[in-house]
Amino acid sequence: MSFIHRFIYSLLLIPHLIVYKFSPVKRTINMDLKRWAIEKNISGSNIKLLIRFLSLSPDFRTIFYFRNRGMITSLLNIYCPKEKYFRIDMSTKLGAGILTGHPYSTILNAESIGENLYVNHLVTVGEVNGKRPIIGNNVSIYTGAIIIGGITIGDNVKIGAGSVVTKNIPANSTVVGNPARIIKQE
Template identity: 45%
Template sequence: MKNIIKTIWFYIKFIIFSPLLIPYYLTTEKELIKKDITKWIECLSIEANSSNIQLIHILQNSPEYRNLYYFRLSKGNLSAKISMYILKIIYRPCGYFFLDQSCNIGGGLFIQHGFSTIIMADIGENCWINQQVTIGYKDKTGRPNIGNNVRITAGAKVFGNIDIGDNVVIGANAVVTKNVPPNCVVVGIPAYIIKKDGERVRQELV
Protein backbone atom coordinates (compact mmCIF):
# COMPACT_ATOMS: atom_id res chain seq x y z
CA MET A 1 0.00 0.00 0.00
CA LYS A 2 2.81 2.41 0.86
CA ASN A 3 4.45 1.79 -2.51
CA ILE A 4 1.18 2.50 -4.33
CA ILE A 5 0.69 5.76 -2.44
CA LYS A 6 4.31 6.72 -3.11
CA THR A 7 3.90 6.04 -6.84
CA ILE A 8 0.65 8.00 -7.04
CA TRP A 9 2.21 10.95 -5.18
CA PHE A 10 5.22 10.85 -7.53
CA TYR A 11 2.99 11.17 -10.60
CA ILE A 12 0.90 13.90 -8.99
CA LYS A 13 4.05 15.95 -8.38
CA PHE A 14 5.26 15.24 -11.91
CA ILE A 15 1.98 16.56 -13.33
CA ILE A 16 2.14 19.66 -11.09
CA PHE A 17 5.66 20.56 -12.25
CA SER A 18 5.37 19.33 -15.86
CA PRO A 19 4.50 22.80 -17.30
CA LEU A 20 8.15 23.71 -16.61
CA LEU A 21 9.07 21.41 -19.51
CA ILE A 22 7.42 23.78 -22.01
CA PRO A 23 10.24 26.36 -22.21
CA TYR A 24 12.81 23.54 -22.22
CA TYR A 25 11.41 22.26 -25.51
CA LEU A 26 11.16 25.77 -26.93
CA THR A 27 14.58 27.13 -25.95
CA THR A 28 17.74 27.37 -28.03
CA GLU A 29 19.75 26.73 -24.83
CA LYS A 30 18.77 23.04 -24.59
CA GLU A 31 22.33 21.67 -24.89
CA LEU A 32 23.58 23.73 -21.93
CA ILE A 33 20.57 22.68 -19.88
CA LYS A 34 21.28 19.03 -20.71
CA LYS A 35 24.84 19.43 -19.41
CA ASP A 36 23.48 20.98 -16.22
CA ILE A 37 21.02 18.11 -15.76
CA THR A 38 23.78 15.53 -16.22
CA LYS A 39 25.91 17.26 -13.57
CA TRP A 40 23.08 17.58 -11.05
CA ILE A 41 21.97 13.97 -11.55
CA GLU A 42 25.54 12.83 -10.92
CA CYS A 43 26.10 15.03 -7.86
CA LEU A 44 22.73 14.25 -6.27
CA SER A 45 22.83 10.53 -7.19
CA ILE A 46 19.34 10.66 -8.67
CA GLU A 47 18.06 7.54 -10.36
CA ALA A 48 15.70 8.23 -13.25
CA ASN A 49 15.65 6.83 -16.78
CA SER A 50 13.78 9.62 -18.50
CA SER A 51 15.44 13.02 -19.02
CA ASN A 52 12.04 14.65 -18.50
CA ILE A 53 11.66 12.96 -15.11
CA GLN A 54 15.23 13.94 -14.20
CA LEU A 55 14.57 17.58 -15.06
CA ILE A 56 11.25 17.69 -13.19
CA HIS A 57 12.82 15.98 -10.16
CA ILE A 58 15.60 18.59 -9.95
CA LEU A 59 13.26 21.53 -10.54
CA GLN A 60 10.93 20.27 -7.83
CA ASN A 61 13.48 19.33 -5.16
CA SER A 62 16.34 21.80 -5.78
CA PRO A 63 15.09 25.41 -5.81
CA GLU A 64 18.67 26.59 -6.53
CA TYR A 65 18.55 24.72 -9.81
CA ARG A 66 15.36 26.58 -10.72
CA ASN A 67 17.39 29.82 -10.71
CA LEU A 68 19.99 28.27 -13.00
CA TYR A 69 17.26 26.90 -15.27
CA TYR A 70 15.63 30.33 -15.57
CA PHE A 71 19.05 31.86 -16.17
CA ARG A 72 19.62 29.50 -19.12
CA LEU A 73 16.18 30.20 -20.54
CA SER A 74 16.74 33.96 -20.28
CA LYS A 75 19.73 33.62 -22.60
CA GLY A 76 17.73 31.88 -25.32
CA ASN A 77 15.03 32.70 -27.85
CA LEU A 78 11.94 34.85 -27.32
CA SER A 79 9.29 32.10 -27.22
CA ALA A 80 11.09 30.26 -24.42
CA LYS A 81 11.62 33.53 -22.53
CA ILE A 82 7.93 34.42 -22.68
CA SER A 83 6.82 31.03 -21.36
CA MET A 84 9.54 31.19 -18.71
CA TYR A 85 8.39 34.58 -17.41
CA ILE A 86 4.82 33.28 -17.13
CA LEU A 87 5.88 30.12 -15.32
CA LYS A 88 8.12 32.07 -12.91
CA ILE A 89 4.97 33.57 -11.41
CA ILE A 90 3.83 30.11 -10.30
CA TYR A 91 7.14 28.28 -9.86
CA ARG A 92 9.12 30.83 -7.92
CA PRO A 93 12.93 30.98 -8.11
CA CYS A 94 15.02 30.52 -4.99
CA GLY A 95 15.07 33.81 -3.06
CA TYR A 96 18.36 33.25 -1.23
CA PHE A 97 20.50 32.54 -4.31
CA PHE A 98 21.45 35.35 -6.72
CA LEU A 99 22.80 34.66 -10.21
CA ASP A 100 23.40 37.85 -12.21
CA GLN A 101 21.94 37.85 -15.71
CA SER A 102 25.11 39.35 -17.20
CA CYS A 103 27.15 36.22 -16.40
CA ASN A 104 28.42 33.85 -19.05
CA ILE A 105 28.39 30.30 -17.68
CA GLY A 106 29.45 27.03 -19.29
CA GLY A 107 27.44 23.85 -19.01
CA GLY A 108 27.45 21.62 -15.95
CA LEU A 109 27.29 24.19 -13.15
CA PHE A 110 26.26 22.62 -9.83
CA ILE A 111 25.09 24.68 -6.87
CA GLN A 112 25.16 22.84 -3.56
CA HIS A 113 22.61 24.35 -1.14
CA GLY A 114 23.14 27.85 -2.54
CA PHE A 115 22.05 29.59 0.66
CA SER A 116 23.20 33.22 0.65
CA THR A 117 25.25 32.70 -2.52
CA ILE A 118 25.93 35.52 -5.00
CA ILE A 119 27.48 34.97 -8.43
CA MET A 120 28.61 37.83 -10.67
CA ALA A 121 31.33 36.33 -12.86
CA ASP A 122 32.06 34.47 -16.07
CA ILE A 123 32.39 30.76 -15.35
CA GLY A 124 33.65 27.80 -17.38
CA GLU A 125 32.29 24.27 -17.60
CA ASN A 126 31.62 21.69 -14.88
CA CYS A 127 32.06 23.98 -11.89
CA TRP A 128 30.74 23.46 -8.35
CA ILE A 129 29.76 26.28 -5.99
CA ASN A 130 28.69 25.86 -2.37
CA GLN A 131 26.60 27.90 0.06
CA GLN A 132 27.46 31.38 1.37
CA VAL A 133 29.85 32.01 -1.53
CA THR A 134 30.26 35.52 -2.94
CA ILE A 135 31.81 35.99 -6.37
CA GLY A 136 31.91 39.42 -7.94
CA TYR A 137 33.33 42.92 -8.18
CA LYS A 138 35.87 44.39 -5.78
CA ASP A 139 35.71 47.74 -7.59
CA LYS A 140 34.87 49.08 -11.04
CA THR A 141 37.90 47.43 -12.68
CA GLY A 142 36.12 44.15 -13.29
CA ARG A 143 34.95 40.81 -11.97
CA PRO A 144 36.37 37.28 -11.82
CA ASN A 145 36.84 34.98 -14.77
CA ILE A 146 36.62 31.38 -13.56
CA GLY A 147 37.94 28.43 -15.56
CA ASN A 148 36.69 24.87 -16.04
CA ASN A 149 36.27 22.24 -13.31
CA VAL A 150 36.59 24.76 -10.48
CA ARG A 151 35.12 24.09 -7.04
CA ILE A 152 34.41 27.00 -4.70
CA THR A 153 33.51 25.71 -1.26
CA ALA A 154 31.37 27.06 1.58
CA GLY A 155 31.85 30.67 2.61
CA ALA A 156 34.58 31.49 0.07
CA LYS A 157 34.88 35.00 -1.39
CA VAL A 158 36.30 35.68 -4.87
CA PHE A 159 36.60 39.36 -5.76
CA GLY A 160 37.93 41.57 -8.53
CA ASN A 161 39.25 41.43 -12.07
CA ILE A 162 41.12 38.15 -11.59
CA ASP A 163 41.50 34.79 -13.34
CA ILE A 164 40.88 31.47 -11.62
CA GLY A 165 42.56 28.70 -13.61
CA ASP A 166 41.14 25.31 -14.56
CA ASN A 167 40.90 22.52 -11.97
CA VAL A 168 41.17 24.84 -8.97
CA VAL A 169 39.66 24.18 -5.53
CA ILE A 170 39.03 27.22 -3.32
CA GLY A 171 38.79 26.17 0.33
CA ALA A 172 36.06 27.06 2.80
CA ASN A 173 36.00 30.74 3.85
CA ALA A 174 39.03 31.58 1.68
CA VAL A 175 39.27 35.15 0.37
CA VAL A 176 40.70 35.31 -3.15
CA THR A 177 41.61 38.68 -4.68
CA LYS A 178 44.53 37.61 -6.90
CA ASN A 179 44.96 35.32 -9.89
CA VAL A 180 45.03 31.58 -9.15
CA PRO A 181 47.02 29.36 -11.56
CA PRO A 182 45.51 26.08 -12.85
CA ASN A 183 45.57 22.81 -10.90
CA CYS A 184 45.79 24.40 -7.45
CA VAL A 185 44.14 24.23 -4.05
CA VAL A 186 43.99 27.56 -2.21
CA VAL A 187 42.93 28.34 1.36
CA GLY A 188 43.15 31.15 3.88
CA ILE A 189 42.61 34.90 4.30
CA PRO A 190 44.16 36.13 2.09
CA ALA A 191 44.24 32.93 0.06
CA TYR A 192 47.49 31.09 -0.64
CA ILE A 193 48.32 27.87 -2.50
CA ILE A 194 48.67 24.65 -0.49
CA LYS A 195 48.72 22.22 -3.41
CA LYS A 196 49.88 22.72 -7.00
CA ASP A 197 49.91 20.05 -9.73
CA GLY A 198 49.35 17.41 -7.07
CA GLU A 199 52.31 18.50 -4.90
CA ARG A 200 52.03 20.09 -1.46
CA VAL A 201 53.41 23.64 -1.41
CA ARG A 202 53.15 26.88 0.57
CA GLN A 203 53.00 29.62 -2.03
CA GLU A 204 51.54 33.13 -2.04
CA LEU A 205 49.31 34.33 -4.84
CA VAL A 206 50.69 37.12 -7.01
Protein backbone atom coordinates in the same frame (compact mmCIF):
# COMPACT_ATOMS: atom_id res chain seq x y z
CA MET B 1 -0.60 11.48 0.14
CA SER B 2 2.98 12.08 -0.97
CA PHE B 3 2.35 10.39 -4.33
CA ILE B 4 -0.68 12.62 -4.99
CA HIS B 5 1.29 15.73 -4.07
CA ARG B 6 4.16 14.77 -6.42
CA PHE B 7 1.71 13.95 -9.22
CA ILE B 8 -0.05 17.33 -8.96
CA TYR B 9 3.28 19.14 -8.79
CA SER B 10 4.46 17.23 -11.88
CA LEU B 11 1.41 18.49 -13.76
CA LEU B 12 2.34 22.03 -12.81
CA LEU B 13 5.75 21.45 -14.40
CA ILE B 14 4.33 20.85 -17.89
CA PRO B 15 5.03 24.47 -18.97
CA HIS B 16 8.64 23.95 -17.86
CA LEU B 17 8.88 20.94 -20.17
CA ILE B 18 7.65 23.06 -23.06
CA VAL B 19 10.29 25.70 -22.28
CA TYR B 20 12.91 22.92 -22.18
CA LYS B 21 11.73 21.39 -25.47
CA PHE B 22 12.14 24.68 -27.34
CA SER B 23 15.11 26.04 -25.40
CA PRO B 24 18.05 27.31 -27.47
CA VAL B 25 20.34 26.11 -24.65
CA LYS B 26 18.91 22.60 -24.36
CA ARG B 27 22.38 21.03 -24.74
CA THR B 28 23.65 23.07 -21.79
CA ILE B 29 20.64 22.11 -19.67
CA ASN B 30 21.25 18.45 -20.58
CA MET B 31 24.81 18.78 -19.29
CA ASP B 32 23.46 20.29 -16.04
CA LEU B 33 21.03 17.36 -15.74
CA LYS B 34 23.79 14.83 -16.36
CA ARG B 35 26.05 16.37 -13.69
CA TRP B 36 23.24 16.46 -11.12
CA ALA B 37 22.20 12.87 -11.95
CA ILE B 38 25.77 11.58 -11.54
CA GLU B 39 26.22 13.44 -8.25
CA LYS B 40 22.92 12.16 -6.85
CA ASN B 41 23.36 8.67 -8.33
CA ILE B 42 20.05 8.85 -10.19
CA SER B 43 19.34 7.54 -13.67
CA GLY B 44 16.56 8.24 -16.13
CA SER B 45 15.69 10.16 -19.24
CA ASN B 46 16.38 13.88 -19.40
CA ILE B 47 12.64 14.55 -19.05
CA LYS B 48 12.38 12.42 -15.88
CA LEU B 49 15.50 14.04 -14.44
CA LEU B 50 14.23 17.51 -15.32
CA ILE B 51 10.88 16.89 -13.59
CA ARG B 52 12.64 15.47 -10.54
CA PHE B 53 15.15 18.30 -10.15
CA LEU B 54 12.64 21.06 -10.94
CA SER B 55 10.16 19.68 -8.42
CA LEU B 56 12.64 18.98 -5.61
CA SER B 57 15.37 21.58 -6.00
CA PRO B 58 14.81 25.35 -5.95
CA ASP B 59 18.51 25.87 -6.77
CA PHE B 60 18.15 23.77 -9.94
CA ARG B 61 15.11 25.89 -10.86
CA THR B 62 17.26 29.01 -10.38
CA ILE B 63 19.78 27.65 -12.90
CA PHE B 64 17.01 26.56 -15.29
CA TYR B 65 15.34 30.00 -15.15
CA PHE B 66 18.72 31.72 -15.60
CA ARG B 67 19.42 29.69 -18.73
CA ASN B 68 15.92 30.38 -20.15
CA ARG B 69 15.50 34.01 -19.12
CA GLY B 70 12.36 35.69 -20.33
CA MET B 71 8.74 36.48 -19.70
CA ILE B 72 7.63 32.84 -19.58
CA THR B 73 10.13 31.77 -16.93
CA SER B 74 9.30 34.91 -14.93
CA LEU B 75 5.69 33.73 -14.88
CA LEU B 76 6.69 30.17 -14.01
CA ASN B 77 8.70 31.52 -11.09
CA ILE B 78 5.47 32.83 -9.55
CA TYR B 79 4.02 29.39 -8.81
CA CYS B 80 7.22 27.34 -8.91
CA PRO B 81 9.77 29.68 -7.30
CA LYS B 82 13.51 29.55 -7.59
CA GLU B 83 15.83 29.74 -4.59
CA LYS B 84 15.45 33.39 -3.62
CA TYR B 85 18.83 33.54 -1.86
CA PHE B 86 20.81 32.15 -4.81
CA ARG B 87 21.55 34.84 -7.37
CA ILE B 88 23.24 34.66 -10.73
CA ASP B 89 23.86 38.05 -12.33
CA MET B 90 22.17 38.09 -15.73
CA SER B 91 25.33 39.25 -17.52
CA THR B 92 27.40 36.33 -16.22
CA LYS B 93 28.40 33.84 -18.92
CA LEU B 94 27.75 30.53 -17.16
CA GLY B 95 29.12 27.26 -18.56
CA ALA B 96 27.30 23.94 -18.54
CA GLY B 97 27.37 21.36 -15.78
CA ILE B 98 26.96 23.63 -12.75
CA LEU B 99 26.33 21.77 -9.50
CA THR B 100 25.27 23.40 -6.26
CA GLY B 101 25.48 22.31 -2.67
CA HIS B 102 22.51 24.12 -1.12
CA PRO B 103 23.63 27.56 -2.37
CA TYR B 104 21.85 29.61 0.28
CA SER B 105 23.09 33.23 0.20
CA THR B 106 25.28 32.59 -2.84
CA ILE B 107 25.92 35.28 -5.44
CA LEU B 108 27.57 34.61 -8.79
CA ASN B 109 28.52 37.85 -10.52
CA ALA B 110 31.43 36.98 -12.81
CA GLU B 111 32.54 37.93 -16.28
CA SER B 112 32.45 34.24 -17.14
CA ILE B 113 32.36 30.88 -15.40
CA GLY B 114 33.50 27.73 -17.19
CA GLU B 115 31.97 24.29 -17.29
CA ASN B 116 31.49 21.99 -14.30
CA LEU B 117 31.46 24.57 -11.53
CA TYR B 118 30.68 23.30 -8.04
CA VAL B 119 29.52 26.02 -5.65
CA ASN B 120 28.49 25.80 -2.03
CA HIS B 121 26.52 28.13 0.24
CA LEU B 122 27.51 31.62 1.43
CA VAL B 123 29.77 32.14 -1.60
CA THR B 124 30.25 35.56 -3.14
CA VAL B 125 31.72 36.00 -6.60
CA GLY B 126 31.61 39.70 -7.32
CA GLU B 127 32.99 42.85 -8.78
CA VAL B 128 35.30 45.55 -7.54
CA ASN B 129 35.41 48.87 -9.41
CA GLY B 130 33.39 47.34 -12.26
CA LYS B 131 35.82 44.43 -12.76
CA ARG B 132 34.58 40.87 -12.32
CA PRO B 133 36.36 37.51 -12.06
CA ILE B 134 36.88 35.03 -14.88
CA ILE B 135 36.57 31.47 -13.58
CA GLY B 136 37.82 28.45 -15.53
CA ASN B 137 36.49 24.93 -15.98
CA ASN B 138 36.15 22.31 -13.23
CA VAL B 139 36.38 24.79 -10.37
CA SER B 140 35.04 24.00 -6.89
CA ILE B 141 34.18 26.84 -4.51
CA TYR B 142 33.41 25.85 -0.94
CA THR B 143 31.39 27.44 1.87
CA GLY B 144 31.88 31.11 2.57
CA ALA B 145 34.53 31.77 -0.06
CA ILE B 146 34.79 35.24 -1.58
CA ILE B 147 36.22 35.84 -5.05
CA ILE B 148 36.26 39.47 -6.12
CA GLY B 149 37.73 41.80 -8.69
CA GLY B 150 39.15 41.48 -12.17
CA ILE B 151 41.05 38.27 -11.48
CA THR B 152 41.37 34.94 -13.27
CA ILE B 153 40.84 31.56 -11.64
CA GLY B 154 42.41 28.78 -13.74
CA ASP B 155 40.96 25.39 -14.61
CA ASN B 156 40.74 22.61 -11.99
CA VAL B 157 41.04 24.94 -9.00
CA LYS B 158 39.66 24.22 -5.53
CA ILE B 159 38.89 27.21 -3.35
CA GLY B 160 38.64 26.26 0.31
CA ALA B 161 35.93 27.29 2.75
CA GLY B 162 36.25 30.86 3.97
CA SER B 163 38.95 31.78 1.46
CA VAL B 164 39.18 35.36 0.21
CA VAL B 165 40.57 35.41 -3.32
CA THR B 166 41.67 38.77 -4.72
CA LYS B 167 44.56 37.64 -6.96
CA ASN B 168 44.90 35.35 -9.96
CA ILE B 169 45.04 31.63 -9.21
CA PRO B 170 46.86 29.34 -11.67
CA ALA B 171 45.29 26.14 -13.01
CA ASN B 172 45.41 22.93 -10.97
CA SER B 173 45.74 24.68 -7.61
CA THR B 174 44.12 24.42 -4.21
CA VAL B 175 43.84 27.66 -2.22
CA VAL B 176 42.80 28.39 1.35
CA GLY B 177 42.81 31.27 3.79
CA ASN B 178 42.28 34.99 4.06
CA PRO B 179 44.03 36.16 2.00
CA ALA B 180 43.98 33.02 -0.12
CA ARG B 181 47.29 31.25 -0.57
CA ILE B 182 48.15 28.25 -2.72
CA ILE B 183 48.69 25.12 -0.64
CA LYS B 184 48.85 22.68 -3.52
CA GLN B 185 49.70 23.04 -7.19
CA GLU B 186 50.07 20.23 -9.71
